[in-house]
Amino acid sequence: MVKEIAQKFLDKLFVKYTLHSNINTQSTFQFASYADSIDACAIKVVLFSDDIGSVLVAFAAHNGLDFETLASVTKRKLALDSGQNMKSQLRGFSIRNLPPFGRLFHIPMIADEGLLGHQRYLIDVGLGDSFIEIDRKGFYTLFQGAKKQAFTRSSPEKNEQTSHAKDDVKNEDERKAGVNSLLTMPVIEAQFKEGIRLPAMPEVARKLVMMKTSNKFELIDLVDLIESDPVISAKIIAYSSSPFFSYQGKLDTLQEAIYHVLGIELTLNIALAIALGEQFKGPLKGPVGAMSVWRQGVYAAVLAQSIATKLPNTTLKPGTAYLYGLIHNIGFLALGHVFPKKFSTFNKSVALKQELPLEMLEKHVLGVSHTSVGALLMDAWGLPEQFKRVVENHHNDSYQGADEELVHILVLTNVLLKSIQVGDAKDTMLPLHLLEKYNLKEKELMDLLEIVLQWHDNLDHLASQLVA
DSSP states (O other): OHHHHHHHHHHHTTOOOEEEOSOOOOSHHHHHHHHHHTTOEEEEEEEEEOSSOEEEEEEETTEEEOHHHHHHHHTSOOEEOOOGGGTTTTTTOOGGGOOSOHHHHTOOEEEEGGGTTOSEEEEEOSSSSOEEEEEHHHHHHHTTTOEEEOOEEEOHHHHHHHHHHHHHHHHHHHHHHTSOOSOOHHHHHHHHHHTSSOOOOOHHHHHHHHHHHHOOOOHHHHHHHHHTSHHHHHHHHHHHTSGGGOOOSOOOSHHHHIIIIIOHHHHHHHHHHHHHHTTOOOOOSSTTSHHHHHHHHHHHHHHHHHHHTTOTTOOOOHHHHHHHHHHTTHHHHHHHHHSHHHHHHHHHHHHHTTTSOHHHHIIIIISSOHHHHHHHHHHHTTOOHHHHHHHHHTTOTTOOSTTHHHHHHHHHHHHHHHTTTOSOOSOSOOOHHHHHHTTOOHHHHHHHHHHHHHTHHHHHHHHHHHHO
16 A cells, blocks of 8 residues: 555655544645644645656645746746656556655755745655654655745635634634543542452562562562463563564573573563563553554653663663553553443544644543543552652653663653653653753654654554553
8 A cells, every 4th residue: 555655665765754634625725624634734746747857846735836937947848747757656646636756756855945944744655544644853854855935825715724723623622622531530430449340469579560660670580470361471482582582592481581582680570570461451452452552662661771871870770661661551551441331432633633643632522631630540550659750741841750770761652752752741742851860862863763763663562462
């Protein structure tokens, strides 16, 4: 499918993007209206040709293309090209919905100056139903080498209509979201207090927590404890066999996995995360289903651990950051288990409204936040206060108090992951006060993210081992 072709092309260029799927637009105007509703600039691309050859002309979708000006600034007799003789070159993309992928199509590009200066851009990669969102850096990567000239006319009437359409989209979503929420905190608190449908704290997890907090145990104690739960033991062996760890031999036992690949601390943290998470039987698929939660957890674990190594003068163990990266969204798993039908409804709502912040959907549709539910779960299971603090505040960049380094690492981790379409942070702007607080540079963090992005196939495989 062309969507996959587009994603592979952008991955090859290391362009970060967010995929918007299942969006129904029937015209360029609706495409531009949807882009405006998420504060992005919709890029329209038209194929032209003359005796010299073909060219892709890109401009903002809400502007009108001025053919006379285009001919004047290019000094070419360009005419619209139907693309009939270029189907193989266009790689299956529709002539009506071409993306600005000049390098992929081997066609030079011309960009209207009206495209310059936006923070975010939207590209059609389907038939009006799938879009890819990129940032300014991604835009300049795509248009590197393209000529920038002015050849469009702005339409005040269209801009006004688009503005109204943007308001209509938001108002409609808010009206729908305002209808009776699926859950309330008093209901959840009562359920958790009475232990209704809530799994008991696993004994293996309890003992693993004791090992972690006391840090007084022998390797054989850890091996014996994990082996007492065949599911956890099998998952750790499968996890350590992932290509991510690049171990060339075959791992048949837990001891081999610990000795040759994971080490003691990482094994303990992964085992604890699995012991806590495996209790829940909610929806597997969907944007907040178990597969997505574990996938985001694996990405967050690797990135949070990397960020922890960059903090100056800290006593925080990188392995602890890894653990909380894995489990910080456990509230979603608990909701899916205790309220399967209502959570399934919410899961579907998120899938249909991916353009809206998850925080908004939690508030108006679900009625509760996964952070609050996760904190309730930590209380119900009697886990140390650190678990509650981190799970409850992992999106709170203003948090101050115990474990604030750990909380802030997860805040930064989630913001970074949001820029590559992983996770549920509300935006992709790194909090400057946290960068200053920990003497971190944005480029330094982006470099860490680039490494994670290069590992995405292996990380996806790791996540699949945890869900299996």
